[in-house]
Amino acid sequence: MTNCAPAPNGQVCPPQSDWTVCKPWDLTTQSRTNCLADMYQQETLNIAGAQVNIHKILGIHEQTSLVDLTGNGNPLSSGDAVGFPAENAFNILNSEWKSRQSGSQLITSGYIGYDFGTIKLPTNRERYGVTASVYHEISTIKIKQSNDPNARVTKARIERSNTGTQWYGVAVILLPNNNQLNTIHFKQSAPSRYWRIRPLEFTGSDCDSWGVQALELHEYAATELSNVQDKILLENRDRDYSQQPITLKGYYELVQANTDLQKFGIELESNYSIKINFNTCIAQIGRPIVIGDIIELPSETQYTPSLRPVKRYLEVTDVTWDPTSYTPGWMPTMLLITALPALASQETRDIFGDLGSNIDSSGLFDNNDGNNLMYQDFSNVDQAIKVKAVSDVPEKGSEGSNTIREFEQETLDAAASVGIKHLSKYGFNRTGLYVEDAIPQNQSPYTEGPEFPVKPGDGDYHRLTYEGLSKEVPARLYRFSVNKGRWVYLETDRRKQYNGQKNLLEEYITSPTKEPAQDIR
Structure with a gap:
């Protein structure tokens, strides 16, 4: 291959082609051959690929509310400057806590946090004979730093502990360099008794200490892709999806849909394997396809006897590299997506609508009327079964007549x-x-x-x-x-x-x- 190998779109692969030049991510050190092969794949899909509409999963819906959980425990700190105790950061905004450490010593050993304490009676006595701690899963903080620009932290680490001695890292956050009450969200971790903030970057000199006017701790979890709603069953039931689909081009083998009517329901055996170019996916969506994304295939649209279109929706169940798309330089270029027909449920109500029996302003049901455009509505069948059951057996138990x-x-x-x-x-x-x-x-x-x-x-x-x-x-x-x-x-x-x-x-x-x-x- 020459140093000026033309791509199908008219561009020329650079003489020194690695991912720092070809694309903004780096899997391995790439050659011009891999770069050209990837461009040919993209061009092929753009010409003959099927249209694939992606509804991105944004994460679980925001959980709980912004309620400050501090007040019944005890403040923690690495040391207080004279006249600036740690309690000042957890009561009113016109007071301030200042660290005893300053400069580089603050980065090494400074922190401020909170101990949520133990479960107590209204009389302030321990409720149980053993130590029963209060646990909270903090995922949002509100912090207001000092009015002095040289007494602020711009980067910090959130840590948690159940013993007060062994600490676990939760997240690294960036703090605005101002004296406003800023709300910072980070990923969920695990409920813990002790929480603290350790500075990583400080704006002041070796003579300046860190000042915090207010600090609030919340269990509020903003919509985040990495959060897990149910950590026991590992399920995310209350999901948020992007309402506006993003269109990509992909390739998949046409599947002969087999609808098997079983005794206890309908089983859909259709299993789709869809190939999408990795580079195009990153450029259009901003991330790879993940499990839980909803895919709509316009080419699979079917029609009812009244010519009403019924779209084909799939839910992604697995994502990996397509083994047939590796270049001669062993670079994977295509994602292999496994997807199954999506069902209208609690998880997918952002796509198919709310399945609940809501009542509109006129007092009538605004759904469950058999006219849903997104999915087959079986509410009439369900109601008929209930009426038949009530008619045949009006009351459970023994008949006394x-x-x-x-x-x-x-x-x-x-x-x-x-x-x-x-x-x-x-x-x-x-x-x-x-x-x-x-x-x-x-x-x-x-x-x-x-x-x-x-x-x-x-x-x-x-x-x-x-x-x-x-x-x-x-x-x-x-x-x-x-x-x-x-x-x-x-x-x-x-x-x-x-x-x-x-x-x-x-x-x-x-x-x-x-x-x-x-x-x-």
């Missing part, structure tokens, strides 16, 4: 053929023997509600029900007695109190196929 059972002639003939001759065409069927339902017998009239009638008559029935937090309490039946001058309790609705022995006993007692007692020998 008594019904008349009628047998067909075929049943009577079949019973007679096996020697059961006493079976009659009509039989009394107590569907729930010894079941209290808190309803008067013989269809007697009664009132019902959470309060007793004001002017009851002698012998009146009232079914007392419960509301609010006590709505699960079973209803009770009362009858008013003039002689006693009060409501007399009769029974409680116990139909929800299911007992597996009831059905077995009832089968023996009320079965229409049982032998008469006089026939048993």
Whole structure:
């Protein structure tokens, strides 16, 4: 290859081609051959690649609120200047803490922080017999430094500890060189009892000390890609996505979609492998594709019978280098993205919309109406199933009503053929023997509600029900007695109190196929 190898876009690879010249990142020391091969790949995708729309995952949605957590613990510091105690940084803004260390000594051993203490009673005594510390996961601070420009820190390190002696680094932050109350966000780490800030860069000389007028500690977590919402299940359910997609060009093998209708739902077996140029991805998105990104493939759009477009959305499940895109200089140039069909869920509601039953200003539901343009709405099917279930089984538990059972002639003939001759065409069927339902017998009239009638008559029935937090309490039946001058309790609705022995006993007692007692020998 010559020193002037032309690229497809008309550019010429530089004679000394490494990533510091070709691109702003460096994997290994690259040659002009690798640079040219990468440009050919980009040009090929631009000409014949499929359009790929990327919805970037921005991270989990902001968590908690900006509430200062200091106040019930104790300030920490590496030493206080005379008349400037560490408490001044945690009370009011017109006071100030100054470090005892100055200059280079401040960088070596200076810090200010907070001990959240232990769990205590209102009387300030320890609540437990063992040391029970208060833990907070700090991810935001508010700091106001000194009015003196030579008493400020411009770069600091956030540290945490559970013992006060062994410290773990959390983040390195940049502090504005001003005397304003600045809010600084950093990544989440782990709940800890002790937190502190150590200076790394100081604006003053060896005669100047660090001054802080105010310091607040918060658990507020801004939207950040590296944060993990649920550290136990390792899930990020409340995600934020970019609403405006970024268009790239990529290559993928066309997949024959197989929708397998299973007993408990629909399984989508489509597994997509998409190749995207790494350099183009960095230039357009600002970062590589990561797990959780949503991809829309315009070429996979389908249409309903009413010609409404249904877009194909995929969720990225894995990202690696494409093994077929390595250059002769062993430089990977393409990302191999594995993606599965995205489903409308809590995680993807920024893309597909809120799945909740929200009510608009007119009092009507503004979704779940079967007309969602982003995904198939099964709310009508779901509601139909619920209505059918409630209609067939209005109440859980045992049925206390008594019904008349009628047998067909075929049943009577079949019973007679096996020697059961006493079976009659009509039989009394107590569907729930010894079941209290808190309803008067013989269809007697009664009132019902959470309060007793004001002017009851002698012998009146009232079914007392419960509301609010006590709505699960079973209803009770009362009858008013003039002689006693009060409501007399009769029974409680116990139909929800299911007992597996009831059905077995009832089968023996009320079965229409049982032998008469006089026939048993």
